[in-house]
Amino acid sequence: METATADRPTVDSCRFEEPLIAVALYGSGNVELKVRYAGREKVYEHTRGLALAFYADQEVEFVHTVRPDTPLECIVIATAARNLDRLPDYEGELFGELLQQLLDPRDHFVEGPTRFMGPAMQTSVEQVFHTQLAGRPRILFYRSQTTGLLAQFFGLLAAEPTGSIPQRERSQLEEARRILIEHLDAPPSLSELSRRIGLNTYKLKKEFKELFGVPVFKYLQNERLTTAHDLLRRGEMSVQEAAWEVGYDSLSSFSKAFARKFGYRPSEIRR
Numbered sequence: 001m002e003t004a005t006a007d008r009p010t011v012d013s014c015r016f017e018e019p020l021i022a023v024a025l026y027g028s029g030n031v032e033l034k035v036r037y038a039g040r041e042k043v044y045e046h047t048r049g050l051a052l053a054f055y056a057d058q059e060v061e062f063v064h065t066v067r068p069d070t071p072l073e074c075i076v077i078a079t080a081a082r083n084l085d086r087l088p089d090y091e092g093e094l095f096g097e098l099l100q101q102l103l104d105p106r107d108h109f110v111e112g113p114t115r116f117m118g119p120a121m122q123t124s125v126e127q128v129f130h131t132q133l134a135g136r137p138r139i140l141f142y143r144s145q146t147t148g149l150l151a152q153f154f155g156l157l158a159a160e161p162t163g164s165i166p167q168r169e170r171s172q173l174e175e176a177r178r179i180l181i182e183h184l185d186a187p188p189s190l191s192e193l194s195r196r197i198g199l200n201t202y203k204l205k206k207e208f209k210e211l212f213g214v215p216v217f218k219y220l221q222n223e224r225l226t227t228a229h230d231l232l233r234r235g236e237m238s239v240q241e242a243a244w245e246v247g248y249d250s251l252s253s254f255s256k257a258f259a260r261k262f263g264y265r266p267s268e269i270r271r
Helices: 081-086 091-098 119-130 135-159 167-182 190-197 201-212 216-233 239-245 251-262
Strands: 002-004 010-014 020-026 032-037 040-044 050-056 061-066 072-079 109-116
Touching: 002 010, 002 061, 020 081, 020 119, 020 135, 032 050, 050 135, 061 072, 072 081, 072 119, 072 135, 091 135, 109 135, 109 201, 119 135, 119 216, 167 190, 167 201, 167 216, 190 201, 190 216, 201 216, 216 239, 216 251, 239 251
Parallel strands: none
Antiparallel strands: 002 072, 010 061, 020 050, 020 072, 032 040, 032 061, 050 109
């Protein structure tokens, strides 16, 4: 688990001590990631909700730029390739079947399947970062959540028809997701969003759900509530201010939606 906050832009850099196959899962902080290796650089500007599978050796540097409004929250589940045969149950087989391009890498860094998590998976990630458990129960919780997150990630890959969404349209859908996140308080209509990304409304609705697991505005609601939860947890705003910040005009509607998602009212979050 990697977490970091900063009062001003700060660089957080790390490397692995041996070659690894890994899945990185990013929480609510929309931190910027740069992967540097062999004189090259790959940039991930919008990491919120990102699930990134990759191979990396000791020559790869992972650089996060942490800002006041974009803290780092990242879970990295990793194993050396030599350990795959010793993983319990079917975990090794799943790695081999679904991450084949990472088992025989041709470079220092190889990007595997990259997806954005649906609301259920994002909630699991948030629970890891914000659990109140301590001691041995906390370790047991981490183990169960790690297994569950891997199962959800591999399930996401296994359920997706190969090549079902062309890469160009995938990029357009990821742009739609970015627009929604950046305009939580006043999101564009479906037709306006469709126009801005250059994809017709039918494909936008159909393929957004296929890629992210939920309809467009269900995804928007989840992002609104997750953002409000973060604002309240950090003590940055009152309940009313957090509701306004993410686009809710009615405090009652906001409280009810918040309670349905998290199991408690927003006024209870600081207790």
